[in-house]
Amino acid sequence: MTDARLSTTDAPATLADATVLAADPDWWRQAAVYQIYPRSFADANGDGIGDLRGITSRVPYLVELGVDAVWLSPFYPSALADGGYDVDDYRNVDPKLGTLADFDELIAALHASGIRLIADIVPNHSSNRHEWFREALESPRGSAARERYIFRDGEGPDGSEPPSDWQSIFGGSAWEPVGDGQFYLHLFAPEQPDLNWANREVRDDFLRTLRFWSDRGVDGFRVDVAHALAKDLTYPLRSHAELEATKLVTDGSHPLWDREELDEIYAEWRAVFDEYEPPRIAVAEAWVEPTRRHRYAAPTSLGQAFNFDLLRANFSAAEFHEIVDRNMVFSAETGSSNTWVFSNHDVVRHATRYGLPADPSGDGAPGREWLLDGGSPAEVDAACGLRRARAATLFLLALPGSAYLYQGEELGLPEVGEIPPADRQDPSFFRNAGVEVGRDGCRVPLPWDADAPSFGFGPAGSDASHLPQPSWFGSYAVSAQAPDPSSTLSMYRRALALRHELQGAEELAWIALDGAAGGAAGGADAAVESDVLAFQRPGGWTVVTNFGTTPFALPAELAGLELLLSSSPDADSAPAAIPAETTLWLR
Template identity: 50%
Template sequence: MTQHLADALPTPTGTQPGWWRDAVIYQVYPRSFADSNGDGMGDLEGIRSRLPYLRDLGVDAVWLSPFYASPQADAGYDVADYRAIDPMFGTLHDADAVIREAHGLGLRIIVDLVPNHCSDQHEWFKQALREGPGTPLRERFHFRPGKGESGELPPNDWESIFGGPAWTRVEDGEWYLHLFAPEQPDFNWEHPAVQDEFRSVLRFWLDLGVDGFRIDVAHGLVKAAGLPDLGRDEQLKLLGNQVLPFFDQDGVHEIYRKWRTVLDEYAGDRIGVAEAWAPNVERTALYVRHDELHQAFNFHYLTTGWDAAALRATIDASLDAMRPVGAPTTWVLSNHDVVRHRTRFGSLARARAAALLMLALPGSAYVYQGEELGLPEVTDLPDEVRQDPSFFKANGQDGLRDGCRVPLPWSGDAAPYGFGTGGSWLPQPAEWAGLSVEAQTGDPESTLELYRTALRIRREHADLGAGDAVEWLDAPEGVLMFRRGGFVCAANTTGDAVRIPGAGAVLLASGPVVDPEVLPGDTAVWWQG
């Protein structure tokens, strides 16, 4: 059973499992969760007011996407001050109130940390620009002279994740590296001052009471020596499946070993979670060795389609990779950077089935705000309201990250559906009236009640979430079926009903099941026995 806050004790490295090993962690995207002051933008007070909803949903922890002081060139992932709250979200007092109230409700708080890059409005970077070439502050970033007769060409051929060169030239002729937007200069993690600063930032938030950090671009901090050319065009197509000179370099692991010593200084099992895009699950496992971080996002699972054979292969590979390092596998279907899985999989029925499959697997599960409501991707946002930097780059990206960030519907028949009193920063579809928290609460057929029931069962029964393996059972083609102690989970990824003789009593199903031995198409079932 998931360990609750009142029962939590410090867990020394390499001893008994901590709360995080089978936790269900809910991602809050602050600007789109709840607006307390009517400005159309979600904020910390809005989050605080809705914490009882998350407790009642049944999650163990809440991960907050960035709320730091920022010009918002990339929705807060361009941080100007890591110890300050952006006024659009509130104050440091509000952050303290969220942490304290969450703890009072038995919830833990994980905050986003963005160490690969900062904002071009960060004081270090502004001073580096003022001081000019060869000065100490420039050494904390990647400033280089350009190529060509007069330095008019970028220092190498690296491309930005948002398209175009990963370099921008400044007035004095030097270029600086930014793997993301030009407003997001990369730190030079070879510099001791950068390392010292972030250990200080860790302690600042740990002292405030946070229970851990989700580490943005955890795989990107260290670049290959000499910043060598990649020698390839269309580099964006290589992300996640090839070795790259700017991602997943071995040097990142020494950084996280030092961070682990900081986390272990604090009582209560404080954790680090790596957003690490690695070429394979074996490389991902390196981030969660016993003296490094605690969890790493399983993007290999997130990117697997609704196909039984592919899902089984990914599940096996994920569990097999994590077992030798003693880390839990994580499972995730959606987040703030990808198309919502209801839309990716093609139907609400598949999304509901995928949720039950995920929540039956051993390890920790992540739920992105709104997936418990069955929200689809919003694909028809007007161009004039879009804010995702990738939308404005002429490199073929379609900016669909805005579509998964539309504010939540809480109540009522018209927008903004209880999100706030002053509209919402992205428009909400008219059909979301039927998907609001209010509309779904108490409806046993709703997706919200499916999640509430699934999370309650998961808390009550140690067989779900615990362990590091599944017992696969024979099943018809297109069906996944495995045993977890006294439970069996079956997921039919085909569109046709299949017969499964000897099935047990239905504990929970993602869709209507009339005959326990007949599993409808695109449906998942938890059987007892």
């Protein structure tokens, strides 16, 4: 990791001048955050890869959409072995995406428009092209350069066997030989060697990286694989079977995940965040048991942690009710705020998930089996999926806490299943052929203009697109939806505008309807007896979601309320019933 190129004192003056946002240190608690996957958002130069100038050109779109912040997925120099999550240099911009000056222009444009920026940071591993790792390969075993990573001697009579039988997340061995009898650990792709967070130099360098981007005006950080940094690698190493059997332990003793040492690491990060006014924020991507998220969401730690519970749930009143109750208790216990999410760059888009048969296990897998068959929208109930996605979205956007949205979900985009193998990019596809189809289907470049080459992803005349866009994308384009008041884009815009009236109110109370759930959020035994959930927010807002497949007659006390918004374009302006698979906002 190279020396910082910008100090606190020489940060661009335009950033400080544009920071009308600095007054509210709690902005993140109720924020609507829009995730941008840079390479697939907007391409300014026509090379088929989205870039920073492309994002800057679309800031007016983000303003009209009504989001409070942008989460920018990795934009650092990278060989794209894992979509940019293999980082060559943590304090620079990938030349294919732009320059540091382009980054400064982007953040200035966002801030001037009232939008904050959350940068993705990838601390568990660097890329194998990082200068530190290249130095490690050129250095002998036991050297200081190798101590920045996790190198171990091989096993077997000639040292040719890996140190253990651990498997990487993307398939295959988690150990890669380097040709001198040693192996290095990579929990993900071989191009992503794990850093050694027991090494003081690694810790200090990341503190410099946090300051580098904070000095440039970044408002916060999304922390990739936040639960993996600390590891216990004392011998003998446990077997893969032992790790699998204990991967959900909740006492902090697993050798690779969610260890107690993380508390010290993130306390140091928190000290850096608090050097700034307002303090920089962070949200942890930590795939841990819900009871273990406290470590990351504590105010002395990162302050917020993703809950992926709704993302993993079926479209079910009972599941949604239990998840909301549990997470309302969690936010109260931690002093954090909830983080609601349905889609991101790693999962099947929820407009497609909801069009597939329900997953009775609730293990977050719906959609992958369909994708393995090269599925297309014709093979799912697309109308049902979109109807449920719209209803679920209005349910989510009315909840207290922050909402994380993924680019394209505001268009109702489904997953793209029909990507030829030769065009795929995700390492999980290549390392798990026939088992895992990968995540390319949710990363296809966005359609902006139904009638333009590359659907407006690139400039006029450019038809380049780093992942192929299907012909049916045109019907989902921004140009096709913006004029239509019943479109999914129009619904998102209206919902996000109304949502600002709920800012600062972190309370929710369930409403007992005939045969529906009752009791206050957090009540231990409130049971769902029907397919309808209703809750009230401060200010007289009432939200009713019908998860069922038949209309539900509204009680008289709700039927008389003002209809603010419906997820169903067919809902009456003064509804006496809530249509199937629909959410209403009433006041």
